Amino acid sequence: MTGVLLWAVLPYLTIAVFALGLTWRFRHDRFGWTTRSSQLHESRLLRIGSPLFHFGLLFVIGGHVAGLLVPASVTRWLGVPDELYHLLSLTAGTVTGAATIAGLGVLLYRRLRTPAVRRATTSDDRVTYLALGGTLLLGMSATVLTNGLGGGYDYRATISPWFRGILFLQPDPSLMDGVPLPYRLHALFAMALFMLWPFSRLVHAFSAPVRYLARPYVVYRSRDDRRLAARAPRRGWDDA
Amino acid sequence: MRVMAQLAMVMNLDKCIGCHTCSVTCKQTWTNRGGVEYAWFNNVETKPGQGYPRRYEDQDEWKGGWALKRGRLKPAAGGRLKKLLNIFANPDLPELDDYYQPWTYDYRNLTEAPLGDDVPTARPVSAVTGAPTEVRYGPNWEDSLGGGPEHAAGDPVVRKLGREVKFSYEQSFMFYLPRICEHCLNPSCVASCPSGAMYKRSEDGIVLVDQDQCRGWRMCVSGCPYKKVYFNHKTGKAEKCTFCYPRLEVGEPTVCAETCVGRLRYIGVMLYDADRVTAAASTPDEQGLYEAQLGVFLDPHDPEVAAAAERAGIPHDWITAARRSPVYELIMRHRVALPLHPEYRTMPMVWYVPPLSPVVDALSGTGFDGEDAGNLFGAIDTLRIPLDYLAGLFTAGDQEPVRLALRRLAAMRSHMRSINLGEPHDPRGPSRVGMTAESIESMYRLLAVAKYADRYVIPTSGIGRAHDLEGIATTCSLDTYGGPGMLDGRTELFTWRDDERPSGLFPTLPGKG
Ligand code: HEM
Ligand code: SF4
Ligand code: SF4
Numbered sequence: 001m002t003g004v005l006l007w008a009v010l011p012y013l014t015i016a017v018f019a020l021g022l023t024w025r026f027r028h029d030r031f032g033w034t035t036r037s038s039q040l041h042e043s044r045l046l047r048i049g050s051p052l053f054h055f056g057l058l059f060v061i062g063g064h065v066a067g068l069l070v071p072a073s074v075t076r077w078l079g080v081p082d083e084l085y086h087l088l089s090l091t092a093g094t095v096t097g098a099a100t101i102a103g104l105g106v107l108l109y110r111r112l113r114t115p116a117v118r119r120a121t122t123s124d125d126r127v128t129y130l131a132l133g134g135t136l137l138l139g140m141s142a143t144v145l146t147n148g149l150g151g152g153y154d155y156r157a158t159i160s161p162w163f164r165g166i167l168f169l170q171p172d173p174s175l176m177d178g179v180p181l182p183y184r185l186h187a188l189f190a191m192a193l194f195m196l197w198p199f200s201r202l203v204h205a206f207s208a209p210v211r212y213l214a215r216p217y218v219v220y221r222s223r224d225d226r227r228l229a230a231r232a233p234r235r236g237w238d239d240a
Numbered sequence: 241m242r243v244m245a246q247l248a249m250v251m252n253l254d255k256c257i258g259c260h261t262c263s264v265t266c267k268q269t270w271t272n273r274g275g276v277e278y279a280w281f282n283n284v285e286t287k288p289g290q291g292y293p294r295r296y297e298d299q300d301e302w303k304g305g306w307a308l309k310r311g312r313l314k315p316a317a318g319g320r321l322k323k324l325l326n327i328f329a330n331p332d333l334p335e336l337d338d339y340y341q342p343w344t345y346d347y348r349n350l351t352e353a354p355l356g357d358d359v360p361t362a363r364p365v366s367a368v369t370g371a372p373t374e375v376r377y378g379p380n381w382e383d384s385l386g387g388g389p390e391h392a393a394g395d396p397v398v399r400k401l402g403r404e405v406k407f408s409y410e411q412s413f414m415f416y417l418p419r420i421c422e423h424c425l426n427p428s429c430v431a432s433c434p435s436g437a438m439y440k441r442s443e444d445g446i447v448l449v450d451q452d453q454c455r456g457w458r459m460c461v462s463g464c465p466y467k468k469v470y471f472n473h474k475t476g477k478a479e480k481c482t483f484c485y486p487r488l489e490v491g492e493p494t495v496c497a498e499t500c501v502g503r504l505r506y507i508g509v510m511l512y513d514a515d516r517v518t519a520a521a522s523t524p525d526e527q528g529l530y531e532a533q534l535g536v537f538l539d540p541h542d543p544e545v546a547a548a549a550e551r552a553g554i555p556h557d558w559i560t561a562a563r564r565s566p567v568y569e570l571i572m573r574h575r576v577a578l579p580l581h582p583e584y585r586t587m588p589m590v591w592y593v594p595p596l597s598p599v600v601d602a603l604s605g606t607g608f609d610g611e612d613a614g615n616l617f618g619a620i621d622t623l624r625i626p627l628d629y630l631a632g633l634f635t636a637g638d639q640e641p642v643r644l645a646l647r648r649l650a651a652m653r654s655h656m657r658s659i660n661l662g663e664p665h666d667p668r669g670p671s672r673v674g675m676t677a678e679s680i681e682s683m684y685r686l687l688a689v690a691k692y693a694d695r696y697v698i699p700t701s702g703i704g705r706a707h708d709l710e711g712i713a714t715t716c717s718l719d720t721y722g723g724p725g726m727l728d729g730r731t732e733l734f735t736w737r738d739d740e741r742p743s744g745l746f747p748t749l750p751g752k753g
Contacts, residue, residue: 030452030453031451031452031475031477033452033455034454034455034456034475034476034477035455035456035457035476036456036475036476037456037457037458037471037476038473039329039330039333039335039458040333040334040335040336040458040471040473041335041336041368041473042335043329043333043335046329047329047331050328050329051328051329053328054328055328115369115371116336116366116368116369119368119369119370120473120474201476204455204456207435207455209324209327209434209435209436209455209457210324211436212320212323212324212434212435212436213320213321213324215320215436217315217430217431218426218427218430218431218440219430219433219436219438219439219440220439220440220441220442221439221440221441221442222441222442222443223441223442223443223444223701
């Protein structure tokens, strides 16, 4: 019963909160949609921590896509032996995960020790850092302790099919029975993170400005009311 | 030819008394909120001096503006890919210390300090953290050469002159330089914005930040060589001078211009050929940029230009306004207004009439008649400062345009003095600077008499919408930071209380809003 709740109901709840939350935030709080950069207050540590964290994270996300979405049969068909796959995923996961955690460590240290940055920290931030840090640390311990030192764990036989089942609307919570605890906790924390996502500063990840690469440098816009604000302009005198 | 219209400004530096009224009224209007305590859309700096933010003119350090790389224009800090790779931490972003740490005073201590022998004082406290602080720099730290010998030597323009300059008050020259956003024809802030949230308005050329589209990547701040985009550290969005567009749209001058004590600001329309901007900004020789920018402007009296403007959809009253534009007169007809740092290649549109007063003062100080044209001409040439300093500011070091402007101002002074004193005036006087008595007198009416209606020739943008625009311009003054109308500038999504309903976060129900 708990299995069904945790591994079939909760995932869909997460997806619903995530999708609806993002839509709502985009429609009604575009003004709050920002990185809320704190570089104005402190630059030196940020220039170490932020790239370390973000570049690490981009690789970690790439690793998750490869590990969760690509079935083992495909890599075998491509001629990659399972032992090699395990070794690659383990080393890549450890290195990029460590970089991400180190980056987040620097960012957290900076956030706590720089008075101005500390002052600029909201409760949204605190909850987000907790979920983000928890997810990263649990994921790292699953990789290093269970999958590495613990002698290896083939998540592609259990977690990955479960994950794809969720996506393809054929949830099979029984696949998660017997999965080592760090993995299960990591997945739970990740779901919490995704539920917080739309309501925190993490929304900035969805506006990664890749279109910039194909845009003319100078942008012209005409004085058109519809494009100037997401909200309808208020009328002149009624507010008072 | 693609005709576009631009609202531009000229400031006559001879008249600036450095009173900061413009800065204060601008701040009251636009930046009296949390997160932009340190931001002055209009600031007035003493020149020579390091300016605000400190040493912003040193583009070797700050990498603002454009650079010419193999004949092509590129943002000096790097192209699109480099910007994206640097997005997680911007290597060229000034810190708050480079502007100044905003502060207030602990006034409460004055009334609440326990009874004692000492008179209580209001100590400075940081406006950012609330902790006691020391005031180390400010938006006008070097007012009237205060700390000159120590500070002014750090002025990047002085550094470039490469020789010794005297900075004690008695030995030096100085003047005030009021600065706002230049609303450039080739804005590097817009080019640096990865989100496309910054734009130049096609109707009037005003450069704005779309607050709903800005994502806080803070690339525009470093991209602007004049450092006129500011990051609101509370809302996480970039903000900048708006050229008071809600006022201009109903035909009123900007707040800084309206309140200027010296009445030295001029606002008018310039027509320009948008197709020529990039080529002009790519002029290889920095000293050719001033001439190149003149070449971009179009003569509104030319019937062909007027016809092309009509075809481009520019309203008729804008074309008439362009013909009466005081800005056009000063820039194109009299050639006494010059651009600030054209070498940044952004094609700035706030121009300056260089100050003749330092020359007159220096001359009078030596016992000569400081208003005699012959004496003045001699002095302009022999007093190497201010000439080469002014050239470093306005023409990338080319002294000729500055010399011409100063000589024209000098000729105007002596011509008008002889008229006022009823002396016979030298009929060849104006022609020595390539002008006629008639054009000198018209320049005099513009620069010295400076009637309100002559200083501001601003076409409106559709009176039909004036009522709506009024709504943008006049929000309740209680809606300020910490005021009862505002929630700290942002909404805390996790912690707002049941009885609060942050405006704008929810769809407005029909019949209820
Ligand atoms: C590719 C997409 C992304 C881009 C371009 C991006 C960019 C940025 C930028 C510019 C900042 C502000 C740094 C500053 O100046 O203070 C930032 C902060 C942050 N980002 Fe991202 N980000 C991306 C994706 C993500 C993702 C996927 C996450 C986490 C799941 C994330 C988590 C954070 C956090 C926690 C901070 C706050 C750091 C701090 O100040 O302590 N970002 N990001
Ligand atoms: S001066 Fe104004 S328009 Fe020009 S680059 Fe700076 S912010 Fe942009
Ligand atoms: S209000 Fe006018 S005179 Fe006073 S500082 Fe500003 S520009 Fe100069």
